[in-house]
Amino acid sequence: MSPQTRERILAIASEMGYVASSAASGLATGRTRTVGVLAPYVSRWFFSRAIEGVDIALQENQYNLMLINLGGYGGNRERLFEHTMLRKQIDALVVLCLGLQPSELEHLHLTEIPLVAVGGPVKGFHQVCIDDYQAAQLATKHLIELGHRRIAQVLGDDKDEVDFAVPKLRDRAFEETLLAAGLRFEPGWELNGDFTVAGGVRAAAQLFDAPGEKPTAVFCASDEMALGVIMEAQRRGIRVPQELSVVGIDNHEFAEAAGLTTVAQNPVEQGRLAADMLIKELDGAVGTVRSVAAPFELLVRSSTAPPSR
Amino acid sequence: MSPQTRERILAIASEMGYVASSAASGLATGRTRTVGVLAPYVSRWFFSRAIEGVDIALQENQYNLMLINLGGYGGNRERLFEHTMLRKQIDALVVLCLGLQPSELEHLHLTEIPLVAVGGPVKGFHQVCIDDYQAAQLATKHLIELGHRRIAQVLGDDKDEVDFAVPKLRDRAFEETLLAAGLRFEPGWELNGDFTVAGGVRAAAQLFDAPGEKPTAVFCASDEMALGVIMEAQRRGIRVPQELSVVGIDNHEFAEAAGLTTVAQNPVEQGRLAADMLIKELDGAVGTVRSVAAPFELLVRSSTAPPSR
């Protein structure tokens, strides 16, 4: 038929409220035009931003986004992996960094759909993420170059997620960078902040309450914890950066408003890139999905300064 | 067949990696076991929390969650409404408060699937949300009862979203409560903070930079803006609450850490309740979906105190 007839028919059809049944076409083609996003949390900054990034790419290509949240209720993990994720439900999957069980990883590979990890290395996966070691090193060096010698650390160690490498990498980078500069950290200056503001507040309280010498700077493995540290410092009248320098990692949306010096990364772009690769792969460009190192940069704002004592 | 045979077969089937094709069963039954969440943003506190709440209910009932993000790219709105949302793609929809065009609302009703709004009144919809007027009134009264007479307002007026009633309700409640107490607001003490931290910072800067008398308290229509106001105050050395009281609405996850006095609401519970009603409705309990007023309460923390001058 002629292109204009085609147009006319399509127009009439849609006017009549006709919409192709996705179930029927899915059955016939084996494609759902839906990609899944497996997330450990949906309301934490990194994850919600990454989801937005994935969504941008999907919308541009008329794909739907199915949210598979592992953070909801523990018991459902099995069902999600064995059922939801399986063939015919989604065409591809982006895995937002998290510690998956080996059996779960195996399950994912069994589905034989294109996969990509975002935000952290997952073994056996192509991934798009920053080099967490270098990012943490950059933040630590910034403190050292300002002249700080007594630096504490707030990291986020999630006991549950044994395989999640991000906190470990940031932790190791901090320690090795300190040692390389001939510094050492005091016992008790390595706190756990759970990657949350509340955790940062707790860690700071612990630090300030401890007897003896205080650090002049704190390296935080995420902005949310850094923000918590700053809030607790303010509550106690400890001036930032005059009495305490604080640096984070992420460039959380609150970081600029709070004047937080941080190593910025962009989860929106990471998610978008990952989804783009997946879509191209689905469109037949075999081998498009590959590992990509995402950019990061130090943003010096007003939470860091040379030590005053 | 016997129940045990049944079990055995099922076990073997799943061992062999068999999973029913959702497309096929969807075609046959007309059900997708998927509910959509229409969100104006995914990374703002209220929305990401509400999504989590919806997700809890869905996971408990073996439903999938399809995220339909309107915030992504403007141009796609039409496609989302005309295509994605239509029959056979999702069984029900939760609409997270936002200003939809009348034509879009009409489209939603045309799908004839169960609908429910969360977080704000949407005309023609059943909804679960707090009474925004009362919530804002409660916050304002708190300031007045502390003795404040000179109160500024930071609201979030989104020009784009003409039909979104939440900011208007909070605004009106503030003004009427002030007038009822015999107070009036200065010209220039009504700022727009866009519902973001950055907007709160800007509004506060504007307020502090203006010549003449300063307010002793600020009512913010959301915690994110209130947090921005506090950060800007701190940057300028204005002490909270001694020199400036700040109250918000929401109980954002940062509110406690920042000591922010606020009127708390719980989007997780709201989303969960909404999804539960939808699921019951789908299970045949016709009439389950109805409007519900969500609870809220004043949480007095350390950002408010009687005025010192």
Add this chain to the structure above:
DNA sequence: CTGTTAGCGCTTTCAT
């Protein structure tokens, strides 16, 4: 190049 037909893998109804 247009028009017809055979499935896709389930569910459900109808015979047996």
Add this chain to the structure above:
DNA sequence: ATGAAAGCGCTAACAG
């Protein structure tokens, strides 16, 4: 009770 068969609404391969 169990088993056979008829679609659900598309797509893709085929014949005209």
